[in-house]
Amino acid sequence: MTLRPVEVRGHLALEEHWDLRHRHALGRAGEAFARGVERGAIVAARCAGCRRVLLPPRVFCERCFCDTELFDFESREGELLSFTVVRMPFAGSPPTPFGIAYARLDGSDTALGALVEIDPDQADGGLAIGTRVELAILDSGFGMERLRYRPVR
Numbered sequence: 001m002t003l004r005p006v007e008v009r010g011h012l013a014l015e016e017h018w019d020l021r022h023r024h025a026l027g028r029a030g031e032a033f034a035r036g037v038e039r040g041a042i043v044a045a046r047c048a049g050c051r052r053v054l055l056p057p058r059v060f061c062e063r064c065f066c067d068t069e070l071f072d073f074e075s076r077e078g079e080l081l082s083f084t085v086v087r088m089p090f091a092g093s094p095p096t097p098f099g100i101a102y103a104r105l106d107g108s109d110t111a112l113g114a115l116v117e118i119d120p121d122q123a124d125g126g127l128a129i130g131t132r133v134e135l136a137i138l139d140s141g142f143g144m145e146r147l148r149y150r151p152v153r
């Protein structure tokens, strides 16, 4: 590692380069979710205690700490709860502009994050909180990369 002094907007900063490989263990529920997407399914979890449907799936319910049961979730439509439109690219980002959203699919008790299709000519991407969206599974990518919310017109 070598620190290099650089000027950033009139201020001195130290710049360094990290060449870092990162591996993220998916865990039992995350692996089931990723493998589900590969076969065109959305895997959710149902809490054995409170019966909430958790999407993305978790191995236990964070409310009552009961174990969950994984299952193929049928609904593909839901409501947009939160979103942002990204216009400045960063290392590894999709081409800009792109949208990221959290939506709660009908029948789920939690929100699932995924990229969302936007209208690039509108500041808000043509989206609003409460917009009905469908969740599509694309043909390319892996796991979460393959998920895309699309506004229901």
Ligand SMILES: [Zn+2]
Residues within 6 Å of the ligand: 047, 048, 049, 050, 051, 052, 061, 062, 063, 064, 065, 066
């Ligand atoms: Zn629970």
